[in-house]
Amino acid sequence: MGFCFLAQIMTTTVTETKAQKSERLKRALNPWEGLAEIRRFAREGFDSIPPEWIGTYFRWWGVYTQGDGAGVVGGQGGQGRALPFFMLRIRIPNGLLQSAQLRTIAKLTRLYARGTADLTVRQNIQLHWVTIEALPDVLEELWRVGLNTTGACGDVTRNITGCPVAGVDADEICDASPLALEADRMLAGNAEFYNLPRKFKLSITGCRVWCPYPEINDVGLTAIQRRVLHGKPEVGFALRVGGGLSTEPYLGAPLDAFVRWNQVLPVIKGIAELFRDSEPLREHRERARLKFLFLRHGWTPNDFQKDLERRIGFQLDPAEPEHAPADVYRDHVGIHPQKQSGYCYVGSAVLRGRITPEQMDAAADLADRFASGELRTTNMQNLLIVNVPRLRADELAQELGAIGLPVSGSPFFRGAIACSGSEFCKLAITETKTFSRWLVEELEERLPGFDQHLKLHVTGCPNSCGQHWIADIGIEGKKMKVNGQMMDAYYFCLGGAVGLHQSIARPVGYRCLATEVPEAIERLLRTYLARGDAGENLRHFFARHSDPELRDYLAGQTVDAVARDLPEGRVPSSVEG
Numbered sequence: 001m002g003f004c005f006l007a008q009i010m011t012t013t014v015t016e017t018k019a020q021k022s023e024r025l026k027r028a029l030n031p032w033e034g035l036a037e038i039r040r041f042a043r044e045g046f047d048s049i050p051p052e053w054i055g056t057y058f059r060w061w062g063v064y065t066q067g068d069g070a071g072v073v074g075g076q077g078g079q080g081r082a083l084p085f086f087m088l089r090i091r092i093p094n095g096l097l098q099s100a101q102l103r104t105i106a107k108l109t110r111l112y113a114r115g116t117a118d119l120t121v122r123q124n125i126q127l128h129w130v131t132i133e134a135l136p137d138v139l140e141e142l143w144r145v146g147l148n149t150t151g152a153c154g155d156v157t158r159n160i161t162g163c164p165v166a167g168v169d170a171d172e173i174c175d176a177s178p179l180a181l182e183a184d185r186m187l188a189g190n191a192e193f194y195n196l197p198r199k200f201k202l203s204i205t206g207c208r209v210w211c212p213y214p215e216i217n218d219v220g221l222t223a224i225q226r227r228v229l230h231g232k233p234e235v236g237f238a239l240r241v242g243g244g245l246s247t248e249p250y251l252g253a254p255l256d257a258f259v260r261w262n263q264v265l266p267v268i269k270g271i272a273e274l275f276r277d278s279e280p281l282r283e284h285r286e287r288a289r290l291k292f293l294f295l296r297h298g299w300t301p302n303d304f305q306k307d308l309e310r311r312i313g314f315q316l317d318p319a320e321p322e323h324a325p326a327d328v329y330r331d332h333v334g335i336h337p338q339k340q341s342g343y344c345y346v347g348s349a350v351l352r353g354r355i356t357p358e359q360m361d362a363a364a365d366l367a368d369r370f371a372s373g374e375l376r377t378t379n380m381q382n383l384l385i386v387n388v389p390r391l392r393a394d395e396l397a398q399e400l401g402a403i404g405l406p407v408s409g410s411p412f413f414r415g416a417i418a419c420s421g422s423e424f425c426k427l428a429i430t431e432t433k434t435f436s437r438w439l440v441e442e443l444e445e446r447l448p449g450f451d452q453h454l455k456l457h458v459t460g461c462p463n464s465c466g467q468h469w470i471a472d473i474g475i476e477g478k479k480m481k482v483n484g485q486m487m488d489a490y491y492f493c494l495g496g497a498v499g500l501h502q503s504i505a506r507p508v509g510y511r512c513l514a515t516e517v518p519e520a521i522e523r524l525l526r527t528y529l530a531r532g533d534a535g536e537n538l539r540h541f542f543a544r545h546s547d548p549e550l551r552d553y554l555a556g557q558t559v560d561a562v563a564r565d566l567p568e569g570r571v572p573s574s575v576e577g
């Protein structure tokens with residue numbers, strides 16, 4: 001009997017899938033209630049932390065372990081080795097940041113993060129090298145200035161993104177940032193929504209150019225106006241659901257809805273509930289996003305809308321025709337007039353998001369000296385200062401340039417995005433941050449004067465944290481064997497776009513060593529310059545050419561297609577960030 005019981009336990013342990021394990025752990029504890037545990041780990045040291053905290057619960061606090069610098073190589077179970085240090089993601093809803101907050105982040109970066117911080121593609125700031133001993137202090141310092149890390153990672157509502165120039169953009173339909181902040185207050189840290197099937201991404205924007213990429217969020221709300229019979233036009237929102245990138249990219253499905261301003265929060269809550277209650281999504285971690293209701297479970301957008309309306313208890317008005325932005329490149333870099341007359345916002349290009357504490361301190365001081373102390377983070381890993389008097393904008397631009405945060409730059413400098421890569425990420429196949437800086441320098445040298453806007457996204461594995469699926473040129477990390485040695489390599493995806501000409505970048509079958517990437521891009525762009533029709537932009541050029549043609553331009557000769565998903569190393573999928 002004893003033996004049978006033991007055998008049963010062993011069988012149960014062995015047969016538990018990754019998804020079942022994660023569901024069991026989530027049912028057992030709402031990690032947001034575990035602050036006392038975190039304080040205890042800090043007192044007792046790294047070795048006192050149980051695996052369920054390391055592997056699961058910490059993420060609810062924006063915390064996850066850092067790789068050893070080798071990425072996925074050398075680890076086990078599809079992930080690399082971890083160090084006893086953490087990455088910590090600070091949530092910045094709508095990218096709204098005060099100088100005092102940035103100064104605090106700078107101080108924490110200096111004290112506890114070995115001076116390394118990154119602006120991310122969801123307007124967050126991520127620190128590295130944080131120890132468990134430091135964690136409670138770091139959290140408390142952040143709370144004191146109104147910042148937190150709650151739900152920056154984990155199976156919860158992630159940072160809610162919005163137009164970084166909300167409220168100051170001269171051309172916006174409305175300032176939607178109050179809704180983003182309200183939605184953040186409703187969902188972040190709310191016990192009702194601590195256990196979603198997986199991450200849940202929201203973006204709400206009132207701008208006309210859809211800066212925060214609503215198409216790749218689980219919920220994307222974009223402002224729209226409709227005529228009312230008497231009186232002025234009414235501002236509401238178009239609604240897309242189920243967008244997301246990762247290994248199976250999907251652009252959000254538009255619902256037949258005009259969401260009125262006061263319906264936005266109930267609608268968001270309704271979708272969060274719908275997602276939370278979608279039990280079939282909890283069966284596989286890799287397929288636990290809203291999009292899989294459409295991709296695997298036979299739902300249509302209409303089914304989705306019916307379910308949503310049943311939950312919220314009212315019917316949504318039918319959609320209004322949208323005006324999707326034709327050219328969605330908008331890094332906000334440079335000096336731009338605000339809607340408030342006599343004022344500008346000034347945008348710095350932060351090369352692949354890496355920023356030092358000295359730069360953060362200096363930017364905070366400049367925001368105080370020249371403006372109202374308000375800054376913004378963007379989805380293109382950049383930093384803005386808003387409310388700058390027009391007459392002082394040039395001087396501010398010069399000062400920003402002097403601290404290494406220039407307000408202009410080559411299209412390569414401005415368009416470069418990179419994910420965390422093997423420096424810190426356990427899933428990485430390649431190093432990305434140093435590589436992308438080098439790539440930009442090489443391209444600037446090889447193609448001086450190239451003047452097309454370009455989204456050049458580098459991502460260290462198929463998970464697409466660097467959003468290579470929506471880039472003009474998106475490259476995905478691989479390994480190639482050279483003389484028996486595994487070397488960093490990249491696979492090319494071209495022609496990704498959001499907005500009117502939305503399209504997932506096409507994997508064109510070309511792969512080369514990391515060291516050969518600049519040459520390949522130079523060949524491609526030189527062909528475009530030589531053969532592009534007059535006035536034709538890069539996106540049209542890519543759209544007009546077949547995969548084999550683009551592959552040949554990259555290679556400089558006719559080559560056979562290489563399959564994208566056959567990396568020499570294993571494709572990792574078991575850790576989520």
Ligand code: HEM
Pocket residue numbers: 089120121122123124125126152158159201216244245246247419420421424425426427463464465466467573574575576577
């Ligand atoms: C299964 C594993 C993972 C998947 C599928 C995944 C997927 C993604 C995707 C698609 C994004 C783009 C953000 C957007 O939607 O706009 C993203 C963002 C990000 N990912 Fe991952 N990721 C994974 C694991 C990781 C890990 C292990 C790290 C560790 C370094 C990481 C770091 C980041 C960072 C820093 C961002 C910026 C987003 C933010 O601030 O919220 N990811 N991830």
Ligand code: SF4
Pocket residue numbers: 419420421422425426427428429430459460461462463464465466577
């Ligand atoms: S794409 Fe994401 S998971 Fe992959 S290397 Fe980059 S940060 Fe890591």
